Amino acid sequence: MSETLLCFKNVSKSYYGNTVLSDICFEVSAGEIHALIGENGAGKSTLMNILFGMSVIHSTGGYEGDVIIDGKKTFIKTPFEALDAGVGMVHQEFMLIPGFTITENIKLNREITTPNIASRVLGKRLETLDMVKMDADARKALDTLSMDIEEFTLVEGLPVGHKQFIEIAREIDKTGIKILVFDEPTAVLTESEAQNLLAAMRRLAQTGIGILFISHRLDEIIDVADRVTVLRDGQLVKTMNTKDTDVVEIAQLMIGREVTITPVQTDAKKISDEVMLSVKDLHVGMPGEMVRGIDLEVRRGEIVGIGGLAGQGKLGIANGIMGTYPSTGEVVFNGNPLALNDPRATLASGIAFVSEDRKGVGLLLNESIELNIAFTAMQVNGHFLSSLAGWNLRNDREIRENAERMIKDLDIRCSSSLQSTGSLSGGNQQKVCVARALTQKPQFLFVSEPTRGIDIGAKKLILDLLLRLSEEYGMTIVMTSSELAELRSICNRIVIICDGRVEGILPPDASDAEFGLMMSGSRGLTKNADLEPVH
Amino acid sequence: MMTDANNMLDAKNAHELNKNSGLKAIGSWALEYIVTIIFVLFVLLGFAVSKDVSLNYFFSELNSRVFRNAFLVLSLIIPVLAGLGLNFGIVIGAMSGQTAVAIARYYGLGGVSALLLCSVMSFFFAGLCGYFTGKLYNKTRGQEMIASLIVGYFANGIYQFLFLFVVGVIIKVPATHPMIKPDGIGIRMTVDLMPVNKGGLKYALDNVYKIPFMHALLILALAILLVLAIRYWQNIRRGHAHKNRPMTFAFNILMCLVIAGISAHAIITKSSLMMIPKVPVVTGLLIIGLCFFTEWIMKTKLGQDFRSVGQSQHIAEVSGINVDRTRIIATMISTILASWGQLIYLQNMGTLNTYNAHTQIGLFSVAALLVGGASTSRASIKNALFGTILFNAMFIMSPEIGKSLFGQPALGEYFRTFMVYGVIGLALGLYVWKANKKNKIVIE
Numbered sequence: 009m010s011e012t013l014l015c016f017k018n019v020s021k022s023y024y025g026n027t028v029l030s031d032i033c034f035e036v037s038a039g040e041i042h043a044l045i046g047e048n049g050a051g052k053s054t055l056m057n058i059l060f061g062m063s064v065i066h067s068t069g070g071y072e073g074d075v076i077i078d079g080k081k082t083f084i085k086t087p088f089e090a091l092d093a094g095v096g097m098v099h100q101e102f103m104l105i106p107g108f109t110i111t112e113n114i115k116l117n118r119e120i121t122t123p124n125i126a127s128r129v130l131g132k133r134l135e136t137l138d139m140v141k142m143d144a145d146a147r148k149a150l151d152t153l154s155m156d157i158e159e160f161t162l163v164e165g166l167p168v169g170h171k172q173f174i175e176i177a178r179e180i181d182k183t184g185i186k187i188l189v190f191d192e193p194t195a196v197l198t199e200s201e202a203q204n205l206l207a208a209m210r211r212l213a214q215t216g217i218g219i220l221f222i223s224h225r226l227d228e229i230i231d232v233a234d235r236v237t238v239l240r241d242g243q244l245v246k247t248m249n250t251k252d253t254d255v256v257e258i259a260q261l262m263i264g265r266e267v268t269i270t271p272v273q274t275d276a277k278k279i280s281d282e283v284m285l286s287v288k289d290l291h292v293g294m295p296g297e298m299v300r301g302i303d304l305e306v307r308r309g310e311i312v313g314i315g316g317l318a319g320q321g322k323l324g325i326a327n328g329i330m331g332t333y334p335s336t337g338e339v340v341f342n343g344n345p346l347a348l349n350d351p352r353a354t355l356a357s358g359i360a361f362v363s364e365d366r367k368g369v370g371l372l373l374n375e376s377i378e379l380n381i382a383f384t385a386m387q388v389n390g391h392f393l394s395s396l397a398g399w400n401l402r403n404d405r406e407i408r409e410n411a412e413r414m415i416k417d418l419d420i421r422c423s424s425s426l427q428s429t430g431s432l433s434g435g436n437q438q439k440v441c442v443a444r445a446l447t448q449k450p451q452f453l454f455v456s457e458p459t460r461g462i463d464i465g466a467k468k469l470i471l472d473l474l475l476r477l478s479e480e481y482g483m484t485i486v487m488t489s490s491e492l493a494e495l496r497s498i499c500n501r502i503v504i505i506c507d508g509r510v511e512g513i514l515p516p517d518a519s520d521a522e523f524g525l526m527m528s529g530s531r532g533l534t535k536n537a538d539l540e541p542v543h
Numbered sequence: 544m545m546t547d548a549n550n551m552l553d554a555k556n557a558h559e560l561n562k563n564s565g566l567k568a569i570g571s572w573a574l575e576y577i578v579t580i581i582f583v584l585f586v587l588l589g590f591a592v593s594k595d596v597s598l599n600y601f602f603s604e605l606n607s608r609v610f611r612n613a614f615l616v617l618s619l620i621i622p623v624l625a626g627l628g629l630n631f632g633i634v635i636g637a638m639s640g641q642t643a644v645a646i647a648r649y650y651g652l653g654g655v656s657a658l659l660l661c662s663v664m665s666f667f668f669a670g671l672c673g674y675f676t677g678k679l680y681n682k683t684r685g686q687e688m689i690a691s692l693i694v695g696y697f698a699n700g701i702y703q704f705l706f707l708f709v710v711g712v713i714i715k716v717p718a719t720h721p722m723i724k725p726d727g728i729g730i731r732m733t734v735d736l737m738p739v740n741k742g743g744l745k746y747a748l749d750n751v752y753k754i755p756f757m758h759a760l761l762i763l764a765l766a767i768l769l770v771l772a773i774r775y776w777q778n779i780r781r782g783h784a785h786k787n788r789p790m791t792f793a794f795n796i797l798m799c800l801v802i803a804g805i806s807a808h809a810i811i812t813k814s815s816l817m818m819i820p821k822v823p824v825v826t827g828l829l830i831i832g833l834c835f836f837t838e839w840i841m842k843t844k845l846g847q848d849f850r851s852v853g854q855s856q857h858i859a860e861v862s863g864i865n866v867d868r869t870r871i872i873a874t875m876i877s878t879i880l881a882s883w884g885q886l887i888y889l890q891n892m893g894t895l896n897t898y899n900a901h902t903q904i905g906l907f908s909v910a911a912l913l914v915g916g917a918s919t920s921r922a923s924i925k926n927a928l929f930g931t932i933l934f935n936a937m938f939i940m941s942p943e944i945g946k947s948l949f950g951q952p953a954l955g956e957y958f959r960t961f962m963v964y965g966v967i968g969l970a971l972g973l974y975v976w977k978a979n980k981k982n983k984i985v986i987e
Contacts, residue, residue: 088863103861105854116851117862121844133845140781160785293986300987334984
């Protein structure tokens with residue numbers, strides 16, 4: 009391969025003392041498609057934020073190491089400087105204006121104008137648009153991608169695949185683009201659209217553009233990339249030629265063995281054969297986390313983990329059953345059918361929920377800890393109320409007692425039970441959420457992303473707490489998490505969700521490769537018989 | 544009613560293309576233009592129930608009202624396109640215009656030259672006010688409409704302070720001046736602007752040149768015919784043949800020919816339609832000029848930025864457009880145009896209703912634009928002109944309906960108010976409803 013276009017040299021970054029990238033070194037050559045792969049939180053987005061000079065990097069103290077673009081050491085401070093340096097990005101969420109034509113979108117804020125009388129007096133902004141030239145340019149960019157759609161079509165109502173191509177057309181229409189970053193471009197595409205996109209990427213690479221391809225679809229990486237770099241926990245694990253590797257190895261490297269939290273499986277608890285919750289053909293309309301037909305059975309006393317990559321629908325399951333997003337399907341709880349889309353009924357039936365959206369759904373941020381803890385039990389179960397002449401009044405004494413017990417039990421660090429939850433740290437907020445769920449005295453608990461945004465010490469505490477609930481009180485728990493390691497540390501079995509469906513169910517001690525392949529939905533790519541899921 | 548019919552034709556085309564969803568298409572079209580449809584029906588009802596409204600009376604009333612108000616309504620288009628919603632803040636422009644007129648009247652200036660001076664003065668007043676209003680809109684993002692309504696009331700307070708107190712107490716004025724209150728403090732409730740031939744401002748613009756209504760109609764119909772043909776031809780020449788809609792084009796041409804035919808017939812036979820008062824040519828040209836200006840500015844880089852910002856502030860921002868500045872410019876243009884619109888309005892009215900003339904301008908202009916089929920995010924020249932005509936037709940007809948249905952013209956007055964606020968409420972409600980429908984979560 010020829011000259012190096014982009015080179016990361018010893019790039020490190022930490023947020024508030026928390027290292028998220030350390031010593032990253034790799035390069036992208038001209039005409040190369042370089043794949044970047046890693047689990048959520050492996051540091052891919054931080055790396056891209058550095059490359060594009062996003063303000064989140066500079067407002068948190070910049071980064072260490074060098075980014076070398078086209079042989080020149082470059083320090084990019086804003087996304088516009090990135091553009092000037094010849095780095096373009098095809099966004100995962102489209103930056104397209106629906107009411108504009110394709111041409112107008114491709115030329116957004118880069119319109120070709122011709123001067124007129126008014127503009128000579130009052131400035132460049134009054135120059136007339138030259139639609140003919142703009143159309144011609146747009147046509148050229150579309151032709152490069154062999155798209156035969158008319159450039160004057162409105163973007164609104166176009167299929168997703170087309171929108172993706174328009175994004176790309178906009179990037180290649182920018183003059184002097186050298187490096188193009190594709191951030192999970194195929195995540196929203198159908199299979200045939202994805203094939204077209206990969207073909208287009210190859211054509212672009214042939215013109216001498218260096219492509220950085222972020223994806224979690226292993227088959228695509230093997231298919232299209234020249235080299236692949238694997239990131240894990242902010243470290244660069246390995247850069248390999250795709251010729252010399254296969255999906256199993258990449259999957260293995262991607263997951264790795266997490267050492268921070270050791271599995272603490274005990275045989276003390278008893279899992280009965282009784283099915284406590286059975287889900288049939290569940291569909292949930294949660295934007296970005298669509299569930300497209302899931303069957304699942306949870307036995308009494310079990311801890312079931314739900315894993316999978318972001319955006320695949322794992323978060324939608326708990327939200328759908330709890331009624332925070334519209335859902336269809338058949339859910340039977342304790343032998344009784346459960347009404348969907350009715351959060352109150354679900355809560356009243358003895359299911360509690362610790363939401364992944366702590367600040368949005370989980371807490372009343374301006375209210376006190378004690379009220380937050382008592383809130384659901386008070387609203388749904390009618391606890392903490394005293395009746396006075398037909399009026400239900402809040403029983404503050406009971407609320408306080410309960411809160412103080414919870415604060416002690418769960419070790420919530422706060423000045424008093426009257427402190428507002430908005431001023432607590434993430435870990436303590438999470439504990440308040442758990443306390444609220446426990447106050448409901450549920451038989452069944454949904455916990456979503458319990459350790460998101462929490463430091464490692466608090467993480468361990470939360471996980472231990474869940475384990476204790478299961479072992480001491482026999483509570484049945486379904487835990488959804490992006491962090492496979494924590495699922496493996498406490499769950500009895502782990503359901504992997506891919507593309508809104510159950511991809512497979514694994515025991516916590518299954519191999520890294522099995523998890524990796526299943527999460528990226530590329531199980532079918534290996535003929536290895538012993539990699540079949542174990543039920 | 545041309546626009547309306549066009550839209551109907553478009554809906555019909557869609558119907559032919561997709562027969563399955565045909566009914567649905569008509570349904571959604573009807574919903575889109577529900578406000579317009581209600582108004583058309585209302586006016587038709589007026590003609591049906593009231594026997595003593597002659598076509599002559601109707602047209603002469605409509606004539607003067609449309610020329611008076613069209614400019615103000617047109618000044619609302621740019622903020623809508625720039626995503627600021629309906630700019631009730633044009634009352635601030637109107638106040639700027641009135642301040643300029645009051646100054647001219649105080650010094651006894653008159654004629655076209657005085658009006659020109661007024662327009663220069665109000666350009667600066669309104670420009671400055673527009674700048675600050677724009678700043679306010681940037682601070683109240685997402686709530687621009689309510690902010691514009693409230694800032695209008697706030698500005699009214701300042702205006703009253705200025706005209707009732709500052710004039711006389713801080714700026715000494717002679718109590719003998721005809722526009723000053725007898726006690727020497729503040730400006731009178733109504734100030735006569737004096738006819739133009741007596742050195743005043745009344746009809747200063749309208750009386751420059753006038754031609755009979757039917758002549759104007761004939762010329763207008765032929766001009767529109769010409770513009771349509773040129774546009775059609777240009778689209779083909781530039782390879783944009785897809786923008787041409789043959790059915791709509793044919794219908795428009797037909798309408799123009801019919802109107803031209805009727806006018807020509809009336810002119811030749813000197814029928815009673817020739818009795819309709821003459822139309823002010825210069826005012827008309829200014830309105831047409833504003834139409835062209837709006838069209839032109841939307842074809843410049845600035846106009847494209849308006850549209851980008853209007854469609855998505857976020858995407859415009861990340862594409863490097865200075866969103867705040869663009870929104871301020873849009874507000875300034877709108878406020879300045881409104882101040883000039885108010886000048887046209889005042890010279891036609893002939894009296895300055897010092898403390899009332901501007902108060903209703905915002906609501907009425909917004910209602911007129913909505914009646915024309917615009918929404919808080921979409922407006923065109925067609926909407927503005929058609930809306931002005933239809934809204935004022937409602938204004939003329941509602942006392943007549945009140946008279947013939949209930950025997951009381953005063954009831955018609957209530958109708959008016961009801962329709963104005965109803966229209967705004969309905970349009971805002973529909974907008975939110977549509978937005979919610981669009982964002983509805985679907986289960987796959």
